[in-house]
Amino acid sequence: MASTIRDVARSAGVSIATVSRAMREPSIVSVETLRRVREAADQLDYTPSQLGRQLAERRHGANGIVFPDLSGPYYGEVVVGYEDVASELGRAVLILATHGRPAAREMITRLAGRCDGLVVLGHTVSDDVLLELAERGVPLVTVARPPVTGVDSVAAENHRTAHALASHLAASGARSVVFLGNPDRSPDVTERLAGLRAGADEAGLEVSELRVETMDEQGGAVAAEHLCQQDALPDAIACANDELALGLMTALRERGVVVPRDVLVTGWDDIMAARYAELTTVRQPLRDLGATAARFLDDLIAGRRAEPRIEVLPTELIVRSSSSPRER
Helix, strand or coil: CCCCHHHHHHHHCCCHHHHHHHHHCHHHCCHHHHHHHHHHHHHHCCCCCHHHHHHHHCCCCEEEEEECCCCCHHHHHHHHHHHHHHHHCCCEEEEEECCCCCCHHHHHHHHHCCCCCEEEECCCCCHHHHHHHHHCCCCEEEECCCCCCCCEEEEECCHHHHHHHHHHHHHCCCCEEEEEECHHHCHHHHHHHHHHHHHHHHHCCEEEEEECCCCCHHHHHHHHHHHHCCCCCCCEEEECCHHHHHHHHHHHHHCCCCCCCCCEEECCECCHHHHHCCCEEEECCHHHHHHHHHHHHHHHHHCCCCCCCEEEECCEEECCHHHCHHHC
8 A cells, every 4th residue: 555644753753733834844844854754654554645736836826715605694704704814925716616426525636726715614524535646745734624644624613602592591580492404514503502401401401403405584484383382382493503593583483473472582693683683692703714724725826834722712692682681
């Protein structure tokens, strides 16, 4: 079996990123590090892949960003933050939306050959694909997914704020809460549910879960129909994002259900529409996620850092009238 860049890194006692830097730009690593990397590569008879050679031979002046789809405001805000910083750095941005296509692996690999580095949002591809790209020397930063070994990561805090949300709902008089979302499709949603459950346990809240097929307004409307068919509504509904909450609230209103008198509703993200709807939510630093990822990627491309970084940005509970106890 042919040796990989991971084997070289292990033998030399350095990171994959350091091996990549040493092979692409020997001048940016120390003489001792360069010696160890070259000795390890010679001993292992390591030959860089075609993609790795492309990266070593030329610069594209462009960064890539990969995300699941173009729908909804979440990804749009992250991309705006990313593009703002990339533009300041004088770099073009190549955008790829995978839309759940089976060929996502091949699409991302092709994109990697056309740019100097990639930012990958959410669960667009498996960890194996990212590790393969990292082993080929592609500078990588992930956003809003669990960290991948050896890869820079930027995410927003979920668990602590979801815990605080549960405490708020209990203080507003709720004794039962339904969590609306789909943890299987998003690590962020998984963390939010875990944080909500932890806070609910402390506050004496009963938590149940209602899974949706789509994390958008239509998904919220479908959930409202289902909930209104039950014997009684829960005291509160905690939605995994604002789009679900807005669709839910609209559909509930059409059925004569008054928020917050009949049920408390919360969202997550604090998109612009949430403010007009007086929706209690959790504010995420969406543009900062993209901006931080762009800066991390530029550091990797320029060789200013070799060791991977993990950055978790703070979130904030924003209380509005959709969870107010005064009207219940």
